[in-house]
Amino acid sequence: MGRHSLSRERRRSPAVLAAVLAPAAVFFAVAGDVGPRGARVVDQGDGPCCLEIVAATAPAVVSRMPGSEAGIGLGGGQFAAASRWRVDTRSRALPSGVAPEQGLQVKTILVARSISALFPEIHEIGGVRADALRWHPNGLALDVMIPDPGSADGIALGNQIVGYVLLNASRFGIQDVIWRGVYYTPEGARSTGADHYDHVHITTTGGGYPTGEEIYLR
Structure with a gap:
């Protein structure tokens, strides 16, 4: 592989990684029971009707470096693979009411x-x-x-x-x-x-x- 090809790969890698890591960040932000920084859903209704995970084989993102190949991505059993999340909690979210909530469970x-x-x-x-x-x-x-x-x-x-x-x-x-x-x-x-x-x-x-x-x- 020539120097120009390597240079193009290096320039593309940050953009490709951002495209995958950004959805992963959203995944952890909304999935409280699978991510360390996720939201905890307190649901009055009959289960999480508005959270949907569609499982799929997670693609690996490969960053090519001179003389080596490192795989980075959702694969490798790091966490559950998902191709799409549909999060539609906004219409069901309860706003704060008239009760002072400080100290309440x-x-x-x-x-x-x-x-x-x-x-x-x-x-x-x-x-x-x-x-x-x-x-x-x-x-x-x-x-x-x-x-x-x-x-x-x-x-x-x-x-x-x-x-x-x-x-x-x-x-x-x-x-x-x-x-x-x-x-x-x-x-x-x-x-x-x-x-x-x-x-x-x-x-x-x-x-x-x-x-x-x-x-x-x-």
Whole structure:
């Protein structure tokens, strides 16, 4: 191979490597369970419906150097081969709601954002605060404040939120809900002395503290 050919190969190599390494960077940025810097998807729905991997044999990129040949690329068993990712989480992503999220765990944040998205009548949700019990201080509990809680509309709204949370108990990691003297769990309900007539108290199993790279999905 002549000097001119080698020179052309050297000039092409950075562009070729960039063309492959850039998609690989996107791969790690969105695939939280396969990349060290990926997003952690906290999904209320039935599985990651909007993440699609189409597997294929990964091409190797060969950089030719004088007297040697080095293969660089997605092959060699370094990580799972993929020819295409379709990431369509934007339409399902839940924005921050009315609850202050500092100190909340991921399942608690998912509940708070979901309630804010579905019930715009709610203007205040309490989260972390000092308490003799560990739920609020540890980011495991929410107080969903009900507007005009003694009215027929207020009671109906509280009932709707209780029903919604319990319907999604496994997805939300619900431990219990308290509203108007009734203690609800995914297994059933019983009367209790705890009043909670002006807010719906929700306790989750937590799921750990966020890293800042979570994506909360509807």
